[in-house]
Amino acid sequence: MSLLFFAFVPGWFRIIMMGRAAGHSGVKSGKIRKAASIVVAVAAVSLLGWGAAKIIRSPLFTVKVVEVADLPGEAPVDAYSISILADVPTGKENLFSLDLAPVEKRILTHPWVKSVDIKKRFPQTVSISVGLKRPRALVQQKDGTLAYVDVDGSIFGEAGLRSFVDLPLLVGQYNDQAERMAALGLYDAWQNVAVNGKTEISSVFYDQEKGYRLFVSYPLMRFGKIDTNESGKTTIELGFIAQRDLVTHLAKIGSVLKYLSENNIVARQIFADLGKKIVVKITRGS
Incomplete structure (x- = not known):
């Protein structure tokens, strides 16, 4: 049995x-x-x-809240714009089954967004925080429009002449990211060239055959004091400089600018692409 x-x-x-x-x-x-x-x-x-x-499958886990971390007040995008861009299906999708990859992809389409961090917070919340790009310069594109240059040399967004006026302008034949990075490196190295407390690069021009040209301003001294009403503005023909020689070469240019500043001399053009020599073409009357 x-x-x-x-x-x-x-x-x-x-x-x-x-x-x-x-x-x-x-x-x-x-x-x-x-x-x-x-x-x-x-x-x-x-x-x-x-x-x-x-x-x-319980309604208890239906997505009902989307939180976006606060962004700086001066940021070019706000939390509301990020939430609209995220387009999380609130009231429709279950938090367990919600696919975060498409949400991240949509947010990354914003030109100022560099990174996205999305978390599920049970029972009903999606939490979003974004990292923004940091413009290091402006670049003039082939069609004449201006865009931003990120810290890694990549181009993003659209810029106007009034946007970040303290940023240097990259002009000329920048064909790739590496060339823009080299220009940013040149700009960073220039920060060590201080002539009587102040010397500024307004733009960095690049030519594939002739190299770099800087447009700079430097203070002029009158009777031992800085003239607050006038400054020297000049172009510096820099050419191609090996990275290992960059700091030394810029220090020599700084010495020349210091002499011009202290003697109230306005230079029209400085030729620093002639090997060891630096030739200065001055303005009449200086």
């Missing part, structure tokens, strides 16, 4: 044939107990899975 043991689990069942009731050895009884244990374990796991599925 055989016994049929039925194990019911939501949506399915298993039938296990037990050994004959009479005349079986202890080994047979052990097999029956082992089979029963397996059935109970499977039933328990199935019940847990069924319960978890019910919880996940």
